[in-house]
Amino acid sequence: MDQTEKLPSKVFAYAMVVVLLLVFIGPIVWFVLLAIRPTATAFSMPPVLFFEPTWDAIRYTFVDPGNNRPQLFNSVIVAAGAVLLNLPFSFPAAYALSRYKIRGRKNIMLWYLGLLMAPPVAFLIPYSILASSVGLKGTYFSMILICQTLTIPFSVWLMRSFIDEVPVEIEEAARVDGASTAAIMLRIVLPLVRPGIIVTSMFAFVFSWNNAAFPLVLANRGTTTLPIGTLQYFGTAGVTWGFIAVAAVAAMIPPMLIFLALDRYVVRGLTFGSVKG
Amino acid sequence: MTLASVPAAPRKRVRRHMPDYVPWLLISPSVILLLALIAFPLLFALKNSFYFWNLQMGPTPLGFVGFDNYKMALQGGFFLGALWNTILLTVVGTAVEFTLGLMIALLLARQLKGMNVARALLIMPTTIAPIVVGFLFRYMYDPGGGLIPWLLTSVGIPIPAQGLLGSSTTALWAVLFADVWQWTPFFAIVLYAGLLSIPDDILEAARLDRTPPLALLWHIKLPLIKKTALIVVMLRFMQLFNTFDLIVVLTKGGPGSSTRTLGYTLYQAGMVDFNIGLSSAMTWMMVIIVNAIIGLFVFFAFRDWD
16 A cells, blocks of 8 residues: 555655644653653743753652652552452353353353443442441452452453464363363463463553542552552642652553553453454 | 364264353352442442431431432432533543544554554553543643643633633533543554454455545445444443543532533542432432443444354
8 A cells, every 4th residue: 555655645644643642642741751840840831841850759759758659569469469369250251251152141241341331430439338347448458359340350351352262172172081171271271371361461450550449439548559649649738740740650651561562452452352453 | 163183073962061050150250259349339329329328427327218319419400410511521522532533543544654653652641540641631731831721822722711620611621632632542543453454355446446535434444343433432432421530630520510420429429528328329320321321332232242
């Protein structure tokens, strides 16, 4: 197609790409700059593009006193915990839904999908009250557990699409040799779909990492995650934009790196495996 | 599909002998856990929706009030106003994001050199947590020196004195713009994948027929990516319908009630005003609406699936 395109049309296409990158990446760069900007230039009009970078905001938020450092750690605990807890539930389910043509299979899949589209906010107040009444409020476990309403349905969908790609013949040969279902699932299929499980887990990690609703009502001062911790900078005595930017950029980086690393699976991850990119 | 070493007949027999309960054994742990995590809060909310319960007045419900909480929600357009804002945000947002996303997808589908890099970078807004997008746009919208008011005034577009988020005529659109910024790339990337999956010979035949570009898009490309398009529209429509963290950061439903979405209204009633009864009643009203929409979408998107 390349050669048949006329030059002006090509120039126009590239110009559009530049505009798109400015619009969609520009604001992110602008926010990253805010993290290293001298406070005086944060709101100067016209905008100041060049300045002497300052590391004060980074030092304050992550080193001394470093209020956001434990929150970064909390975010990692909650997101990683949510992924690890989800695997023993979602992998067998994904395997069964891929391999067995049981009645109601479609309805179960659609039920999981429905959960992914349910409003998290509808559950927040009950979770908050119920968690306090059983003494779980403020614990990592409460957040990790509630996150399962997202990670399990997501992982079942995405993992199933990977298991579907493993040829079933190998399993049938093993079955003829007398292997049990558990053995087939764990010794044959699991190793074969390991890449798919890693991809699923990484997207599920992003999913839980970016979830703000559950920590908003379940976390306490000590267990709060990075985005919710950042919300506290909008408090009483003026908004400290430098600190917000540093903490927010720190919260942005892991999902961005994961998406760049998983580039060829991004479409599949974003559509829960229903569109193969 | 059959391997030469495994004859068809014994394979069938193996299948028939597999016990029926095995798949259910594998599926049920996840279903039971999820049911527990959903049923408890929903039943708890259902019960609370018939009680007067304000956490500021006591740690337990203060009395059965029948449907009073539902009536209160429906009075004075409290719920319906929020529903209207939500519908506006959802319908306009999904339509704008789909249209812009499709245009970007068509541009990317020309596959000029270097566009792969642009595509990989373009998805970045979508990777960010919505609440963090909220922080970003609070900075960009700041009436005292934010980039967006500055850009608009320098091209001669007037800005309300209270700022874009502070004026009830612009606030909802400002929230919408932040969402469009974050999710247009999502449509672009997924629809691009859809466009790439269109077989070359179809496009080649259309080119030989000299099909005009718009007819090509409307009669050939769009019908061929219909399924992909329906899935992304469905996912995004529901996420937008549930919008609440963006509102928490950007406007808290204000000014007045101009950006109060359904999701934020429940949150505010429960976590800010501590009126658990009212919040629970609205939770159930929202759950019913959401279920109806999901049902419709799923019916159309997955009718002939599997």
